[in-house]
Amino acid sequence: MKNAPVRAGSLLEKLTVERAATAVGDFGNTVTLWTPLFDVRAELLDHTQEEEPADTGSRITIKASFFIRYTPSLKMTDRVIWGGETFDIVGLKIVGRKQGLQVDCRRIGP
Numbered sequence: 001m002k003n004a005p006v007r008a009g010s011l012l013e014k015l016t017v018e019r020a021a022t023a024v025g026d027f028g029n030t031v032t033l034w035t036p037l038f039d040v041r042a043e044l045l046d047h048t049q050e051e052e053p054a055d056t057g058s059r060i061t062i063k064a065s066f067f068i069r070y071t072p073s074l075k076m077t078d079r080v081i082w083g084g085e086t087f088d089i090v091g092l093k094i095v096g097r098k099q100g101l102q103v104d105c106r107r108i109g110p
Contacts, residue, residue, distance in 0.1 A: 011041035015066060015103075016081040017074060037078065042066040045102065062087075062107040070098045080105050 018034040025031045045065040051058050064087060080087045080103065091104030
């Protein structure tokens with residue numbers, strides 16, 4: 001975990017944060033639309049990939065943790081786009097006295 005001031009030189013990754021909005025489709029069904037909220041620079045803290053057995057063979061779980069500058073508008077229901085891949089946010093931890101956030105993400109799939 002970081003306790004020193006955030007240095008821009010360590011924020012090498014680019015993340016796009018998206019937020020879900022629901023709308024009613026043409027046939028009365030509910031449709032979830034993801035809208036880009038903001039782009040943010042981040043430091044990659046950890047990146048792991050695990051293969052687990054599943055009912056239809058095996059599935060891959062990719063976990064990534066990022067450090068970003070403190071952003072009060074980020075929510076657990078948002079998602080992150082990193083390297084063209086979509087990750088669900090599974091954890092948010094405030095670092096220091098609101099110096100930054102540790103964003104823990106997970107992606108399940110091929």
